[in-house]
Amino acid sequence: MTVVTVNLGEIVGRRSLEKMIIRDAAESDLPAIVEIYNTAIRSRISTAQLEPVSVEEKVAWFRGHSPQSRPLWVAEHDAQIAGWLSFHVFLPRSAYRDTVEISVYVSEQFQRVGLGRALLEKAITDSSRLGIHALVGCIFGHNEPSLRLFEKLGFERWGFLPRIARVDEIERDLMIVGRHISG
Numbered sequence: 001m002t003v004v005t006v007n008l009g010e011i012v013g014r015r016s017l018e019k020m021i022i023r024d025a026a027e028s029d030l031p032a033i034v035e036i037y038n039t040a041i042r043s044r045i046s047t048a049q050l051e052p053v054s055v056e057e058k059v060a061w062f063r064g065h066s067p068q069s070r071p072l073w074v075a076e077h078d079a080q081i082a083g084w085l086s087f088h089v090f091l092p093r094s095a096y097r098d099t100v101e102i103s104v105y106v107s108e109q110f111q112r113v114g115l116g117r118a119l120l121e122k123a124i125t126d127s128s129r130l131g132i133h134a135l136v137g138c139i140f141g142h143n144e145p146s147l148r149l150f151e152k153l154g155f156e157r158w159g160f161l162p163r164i165a166r167v168d169e170i171e172r173d174l175m176i177v178g179r180h181i182s183g
């Protein structure tokens with residue numbers, strides 16, 4: 001099991017994040033993971049999933065992760081799940097096997113205190129160990145917080161798919177951001 005203590009060490013906004021643990025998710029974390037995801041679905045900027053999901057619907061997705069190659073991590077603070085990051089298949093063709101898509105979600109109560117950054121930094125650091133050569137993120141063009149977060153950590157805009165999604169009758173763009181992993 002991967003356990004990392006991220007010491008953010010200051011009181012910012014609504015939360016003190018003195019001790020944040022990032023660890024492999026357990027299946028018992030799934031309700032909290034789903035709750036964070038469903039809040040993001042309602043925001044209409046984070047995901048192309050438009051209807052809320054149930055815990056049962058996400059069990060197969062959860063079990064598709066593996067700590068050794070395609071982990072799902074949660075950030076835990078004081079026994080509360082504050083956010084999560086998942087590694088998943090980018091495209092199901094073998095030439096893309098070393099390229100992995102990541103998704104990161106932070107609970108609203110814990111946003112803007114550096115947690116998204118901490119999760120993403122760990123993903124970049126651990127990618128060599130996981131045999132990953134490139135990381136990509138598929139982000140709506142209007143998801144400014146996420147685009148800024150990824151770009152701050154060295155991701156570049158690799159692909160732009162205009163008006164490819166329809167969200168509540170509004171056409172939305174998709175940006176693919178990417179970063180090669182050296183070594």
Ligand SMILES: CC(C)(COP(=O)(O)OP(=O)(O)OC[C@H]1O[C@@H](n2cnc3c(N)ncnc32)[C@H](O)[C@@H]1OP(=O)(O)O)[C@@H](O)C(=O)NCCC(=O)NCCS
Nearest residue numbers: 046103104105106111112113114115116117145146148149
């Ligand atoms: C995007 C998201 C993960 C950012 O997480 P976070 O923990 O709030 O971000 P951090 O506090 O680590 O911020 C790191 C940087 O991201 C950018 N950022 C984060 N939130 C932002 C916002 N609301 N507006 C503008 N920039 C933002 C900033 O550049 C920030 O650096 P700064 O604080 O020095 O300005 C979070 O907003 C979230 O969970 N959103 C919903 C889910 C989502 O859209 N995920 C992306 C799809 S994969």
